[in-house]
Amino acid sequence: MAAAAAPQSPQQQQQQQPSPLVERVKTAAGLEKLVLRGQRNCSVEISLYGGQVTSWKNDYGEELLFVSSKANFKPPKPIRGGIPICFPQFGTHGNLEQHGFARNRLWTVDDNPPPLPINPAIKAFVDLILKPSEDDLKVWPHSFEFRLRIALGQGGDLSLTSRIRNTNTDGRPFSYTFAYHTHFSVSDISEVRVEGLETMDYLDNIKGKERFTEQGDAIVFESEVDKVYLAAPSKVAIIDHEKKRTFVVTKEGLPDAVVWNPWDKKAKAMQDFGDAEYKHMLCVEPAAVEKPITLKPGEEWKGRLALSAVPSSYCSGQLDPQRVLHG
Numbered sequence: 001m002a003a004a005a006a007p008q009s010p011q012q013q014q015q016q017q018p019s020p021l022v023e024r025v026k027t028a029a030g031l032e033k034l035v036l037r038g039q040r041n042c043s044v045e046i047s048l049y050g051g052q053v054t055s056w057k058n059d060y061g062e063e064l065l066f067v068s069s070k071a072n073f074k075p076p077k078p079i080r081g082g083i084p085i086c087f088p089q090f091g092t093h094g095n096l097e098q099h100g101f102a103r104n105r106l107w108t109v110d111d112n113p114p115p116l117p118i119n120p121a122i123k124a125f126v127d128l129i130l131k132p133s134e135d136d137l138k139v140w141p142h143s144f145e146f147r148l149r150i151a152l153g154q155g156g157d158l159s160l161t162s163r164i165r166n167t168n169t170d171g172r173p174f175s176y177t178f179a180y181h182t183h184f185s186v187s188d189i190s191e192v193r194v195e196g197l198e199t200m201d202y203l204d205n206i207k208g209k210e211r212f213t214e215q216g217d218a219i220v221f222e223s224e225v226d227k228v229y230l231a232a233p234s235k236v237a238i239i240d241h242e243k244k245r246t247f248v249v250t251k252e253g254l255p256d257a258v259v260w261n262p263w264d265k266k267a268k269a270m271q272d273f274g275d276a277e278y279k280h281m282l283c284v285e286p287a288a289v290e291k292p293i294t295l296k297p298g299e300e301w302k303g304r305l306a307l308s309a310v311p312s313s314y315c316s317g318q319l320d321p322q323r324v325l326h327g
């Protein structure tokens with residue numbers, strides 16, 4: 001007769017419980033975050049402060065996003081890294097604070113969002129919502145509902161879907177600019193190339209937002225870069241040569257793409273950014289900057305970001321960026 005199994009302690013029982021696909025936890029700093037768990041060691045963390053993705057890990061539990069070691073995680077400063085939401089203004093394209101106020105606000109979980117079709121295989125996702133406070137209405141006198149769905153796909157892909165609705169009751173339309181201010185973790189910025197933006201026109205933020213045309217056959221990094229590429233393709237590839245990893249950024253509803261690395265001088269000037277951290281990060285930000293988005297009351301805009309990280313032995317030419325970009 002088989003020996004009866006020894007009774008399990010609650011801890012052992014807990015250990016064997018499968019981790020919940022979506023968990024809400026309080027951080028040490030007393031802030032709330034949500035954890036999405038996928039297959040193997042894939043996970044995503046979202047801070048309710050800012051409605052901001054602050055971690056995206058792959059099968060091996062490797063962190064794929066950059067968050068500064070000196071980041072603030074409490075109001076009023078935004079969290080330096082992950083995927084801040086720039087709304088209702090990108091950068092200094094308007095009279096609000098830089099990048100608008102959405103990333104400096106406490107978002108809430110939307111338990112009953114309007115239906116948004118999702119691949120039924122995706123089980124780990126959360127819906128957040130932001131509405132303007134009385135103070136927000138003083139700086140930006142428009143009522144809106146901003147719904148953000150963050151989903152972790154079966155293969156570890158990360159997607160963010162924003163739905164912004166004009167809920168003005170005074171009949172007034174509103175216009176805004178927007179970006180998913182995505183900070184990628186890279187091994188060494190001097191070993192990184194960006195494919196898909198060559199020959200595109202861009203506004204150069206370090207040359208008075210003047211318009212130029214990209215000349216190179218790929219973008220490489222040797223100094224500060226702060227460019228808004230206009231009417232960019234729906235897919236952009238970030239190739240990390242040293243890590244043999246390619247990030248594929250897919251965007252919908254967002255015509256532009258911002259590429260930013262502060263380099264050494266700007267890095268030293270940011271108190272929530274390590275002096276040498278510019279070497280290990282790159283922002284590629286699907287955005288709507290050149291042509292603000294205008295919504296009439298009742299209208300809703302949808303903008304989507306999909307991220308995947310694929311192995312790339314680019315140096316051996318096995319990864320054809322054109323194939324990655326054009327399927």
Ligand SMILES: O=P(O)(O)OC[C@H]1O[C@@H](O)[C@H](O)[C@@H](O)[C@@H]1O
Nearest residue numbers: 091098099181205226258260285
């Ligand atoms: O320090 P912030 O407000 O997060 O902005 C960082 C950078 O964000 C980038 O998106 C902008 O193009 C840069 O001009 C800006 O400096």
